[in-house]
Amino acid sequence: MHTWYEKSVFYHMYPLGMTGAPKHNDSQEITHRFEELNKWIPHIKALGCTAVYIGPLFESSSHGYDTRDYKMTDRRLGDNDDFVQFVNLCHEDGIKVVVDGVFNHTGREFFAFRDIQDRKWDSPYKDWYKGINFDWQSPMGDPFGYEAWHGISDLPALNLQNPAVKEYLFNVIRFWIDTFDIDGIRLDCANVLDFQFMKEMRAATSAMKDNFWLMGEVIHGEYSRWVNPDMLHSVTNYELHKSLYSGYNDHNYFEIAHNVRRLEAVGRSLYTFVDNHDEDRIASKLTLSDHLFPVYLLLFTLPGIPSVYYGGEWAIPGKRTSTCDDMLRPAIHPDEFEKLHCDLTEQIGKLAGIHQTHEAFHNGIYKELLLTNRQYAFSRTGDEETVITAVNNDEAECSLSIPVSGSFSEALELMSGKAFPIEEGRINTVLKACSGQIFQLLQPQEE
16 A cells, blocks of 8 residues: 555645745734645645645745744744644545654744743753854844855754754644644755654654655755665655756657666655745756656656645746746635636646556656657556656657567557557557657457
8 A cells, every 4th residue: 555645746825925925924923825825725635635734824024034933923924723724625625634844953033042031041942943152142143143044144053963953843833733734844944953853753643643645855865874764765756857858858768767767776766846935947948848748747747745835837937036036926716717727737637647646646656668858758667557658859740669578468658548459579550749648558358
């Protein structure tokens, strides 16, 4: 049996952006924007997604990653009861909920940091942060220095080797599970989190809720250092993300195939995506818009747990600038869904359904079958079936002869429903320009 997360198709929500919430959390008033977020749930279900990763969510000073209070829903979105209702509505529709865990750093308005500002060396929290030094002032004018994430003074770094900090954060997670019934956490900045902290978190959360999922944000490095039985279940597959758009822009499937082969040991459990809240949108990264569909086809059929970033299903463009990410995180009201609906929306919905239905995509073994710069075919084999994907990045159609192992009689193309004979151990097909096909191999019917 596969776990819920191995079978999932994720929908990535950035709530402060998608609701058009204020950039700074200056008001004392609570604004119930979850009423708007709740209206996304039927759309997410209709798209074929079975899990959401939503965040940042908790009370912060500005962008959501400068936490003020881990136990309070950001007042720009609503209150804790609003988030309880959101999770309940998701669960009623069979959708799991994963939230952002920002545990590497806090904001300057977090209670422990405020206490050090007030009481200095007499504060019981002076060892909660890295590099606290009362011999010099911080750039923000504090009577002490401290280590900040990437040198950003608004984000003082927590000392995750301190048992009191670990105990506090694990109690926060227990609070989230008990109060909101969340199903997992995406760990912000997991690439710099203390490894022992993550190991203890794995052990603690496994005892809190069955199949509780831990996924880490990791950009560079050997993913197996984080993804293993002692630490995290998954990390963000930035390597595949990069190879997907550059492989298409350069008409170079070798880059994608090399990346998949290199990651085969851990690739099936990685969180895969073509864009997110920190990256230019795939519709803006691709040189040819016709490549959008085959890129998503690979996202849903290559090893990994696929995720769609909100707006991606409508091919929304967006590029960050050196000072602003706003274009990556636009406000979209549910009233706009019908107007935004396009061919890609339908295609992604179909791909999500295929991914859900066919267990070969849930941890199925990958095998490369055909590879040139402009054509690529591979199989995924699970316990019950083998499925073959074939893609063409050329602007002209091509004929492919794909080798098939085993005693299969025909192949059902899952996007069109058309049957193809398997003759002399091969599927012979014609791929249109900038397109792809997915074949389920069928055994001969018994007479």
